[in-house]
Amino acid sequence: MLARVPTPALLVVLLVCVPLLVAAARDLYDVLGVSRHASERDIKSAYRKKARHIHPDKHPDRADEFMELTEAYQTLSDPELRSIYDRYGVDAAKKHQAKKDSGHQDPLDLFRQFFGGGGGQETTAKGPTKIYQASMPLADVYIGRSFTIEHERTVVCPACFGSGAHSSEHIHTCSHCQGRGVQIMRQQIMPGFVTNVQMQCPHCQGAGRTIAKLCGRCRGQRVLNDKTEIEVEVEAGAREGVEYVIEEMGDQSPDTDPGDVVVQVTSDTGPGDLRRLGHNLYTTETLSLREALLGFDRLFQHYDGHEVRLRRADVTQPGFVMRVEDEGMPIPVDEREMAGGRTHGDLFVEFLVVLPKLDAQNRAQLGDVLASPVTHTEL
Structure with missing residues (x-):
């Protein structure tokens, strides 16, 4: 066929x-x-x-x-x-x-x-935001690095999907409130006066349902405690107090959307560290009397290891401030337009003069040197 x-x-x-x-x-x-x-x-x-x-x-x-x-x-x-x-x-x-x-x-x-029916906005309630505060050395903020935070939160039970029941077959509509979660109770206010009061159903605690057999993993709590690590990547030159938002990493609940986690990062400075103001850095250098009078040429090592030359041939008065352009904090990419396209702030160095101790002979010699009037051309 x-x-x-x-x-x-x-x-x-x-x-x-x-x-x-x-x-x-x-x-x-x-x-x-x-x-x-x-x-x-x-x-x-x-x-x-x-x-x-x-x-x-x-x-x-x-x-x-x-x-x-x-x-x-x-x-x-x-x-x-x-x-x-x-x-x-x-x-x-x-x-x-x-x-x-x-x-x-x-x-x-x-x-x-x-x-929502009008503007396309969510109507589901959102859980609370959890805020962490972290500090890191200013040197790390200058270079940029990442760190981790151990985050404790609640998560919806994966065994019962947040129902609290061993299985869907063990979930029943509350027979006392018929699933409404409330009951109308007659209450006597005083002799001869009776009123109807709506109260939460005591049999299902307002849930409108009862569970014949609880979930073996969460024991009916619907959520479990969980620990996880959150990695925070701090960009080079991040502004002081910058906040990094990790969306929907807060506590989970069957009834609400997870909240966010916010990590606030500040810089921590110790003895000998530079000081920060905005994108600029400030420090102090000490000079000997010889360097203050005759000039100096020295190298300053920055946070990332590169060297900055500090040089001056003139007399340096105590409290004099030298400005070194583009040796301050890195400026994050999204802030450079506001900074006129610059990639770094400036470094400001204030100089202090340490005066030596003089014996009798030194005092006499210095007296001869300073016998003639000295014209001050710089303050």
């Missing part, structure tokens, strides 16, 4: 249907760009970031992609649907969802829950 050759019409149908079948079979984790072990927080964050960029209002040509992204989030953000999807696939998850009273949520409604 000869094989039937596909007709042109059949080929067209195949060309249309095969891509659709491939698209339908796309893994939901891949749609969101997360791993199969991603936490509920990771799934939520991934949806938020992608949904902003492909919203149909700005990209009408990406409406199908937006719909696919939203359906993936709706499935994976629901612990029960996610468990069914992981075990039996997307069709089983869709059938289970269809049995629910309202079916799938409008993707645009879900988007508005995240970003």
